[in-house]
Amino acid sequence: MTAKQKAVNDRRVELAGSQPPLLYPAYASTVLRAPSRPLIRLPETFSDLSAPVYGYMTVSEADADLTTQHDGAPQGERIIVAGKVVDEDGRPLAGTLIEVWQANAAGRYIHQRDQHPAPLDPNFTGAGRAITDAKGRYRFTTIKPGPYPWKNHYNAWRPAHIHFSIFGPSFLTRLVTQMYFPGDPFFPLDPIFQSIADSRARERLISKFDLDLTMPEWAVGYRFDIVLRGGSSTPFEGRA
Numbered sequence: 001m002t003a004k005q006k007a008v009n010d011r012r013v014e015l016a017g018s019q020p021p022l023l024y025p026a027y028a029s030t031v032l033r034a035p036s037r038p039l040i041r042l043p044e045t046f047s048d049l050s051a052p053v054y055g056y057m058t059v060s061e062a063d064a065d066l067t068t069q070h071d072g073a074p075q076g077e078r079i080i081v082a083g084k085v086v087d088e089d090g091r092p093l094a095g096t097l098i099e100v101w102q103a104n105a106a107g108r109y110i111h112q113r114d115q116h117p118a119p120l121d122p123n124f125t126g127a128g129r130a131i132t133d134a135k136g137r138y139r140f141t142t143i144k145p146g147p148y149p150w151k152n153h154y155n156a157w158r159p160a161h162i163h164f165s166i167f168g169p170s171f172l173t174r175l176v177t178q179m180y181f182p183g184d185p186f187f188p189l190d191p192i193f194q195s196i197a198d199s200r201a202r203e204r205l206i207s208k209f210d211l212d213l214t215m216p217e218w219a220v221g222y223r224f225d226i227v228l229r230g231g232s233s234t235p236f237e238g239r240a
Ligand SMILES: [Fe+2]
Pocket: 103, 158, 161, 163
């Protein structure tokens, strides 16, 4: 194998421990939901590959601004989250649907199951979407989410995060992950984050503060690039 072939190989092969396992007992709900028997590969059907994935509503530019969905501005730190979606060779993926969902600045979701005593924000729903441009780029304006308690173990708090879903051309090409913020004190204590054994892979889930993205007098910028597979792949949920 030549050095060039090895470089290509290294780029394309996913390293052990770079994806979270389906069963990770410290993350308690995986004990119930992880399959206990070998997986069965289902044949792909025509509708799996051809059914629409974007729903009934056209994706508009306004969908990427989570701070303008209501009458007033939401509470919290306004931020810009932007990046690109690339394959293992660094080629950009245009036309990829990215959906995000997150807690508000106080760490509260608008969800029946989230009843922890932090305030809801009438000006923040916490969901947005965008489609990557010709260079694979996306950009959201939102509010920095707060950490929130969860009942996985005593005094458990999630690091602040934004959930990402990345849709390719069909339902079979959907990937889900979480983006974090630099320097979060909960990283060492969070079993979801720690379930990814490879520390370099974990770090790929942490966005980077970006002064070029930051807008004066307006919003702090964080960059989060997404690599779909290969040796530098972003960790994704349920793909192990
Ligand atoms: Fe969450």
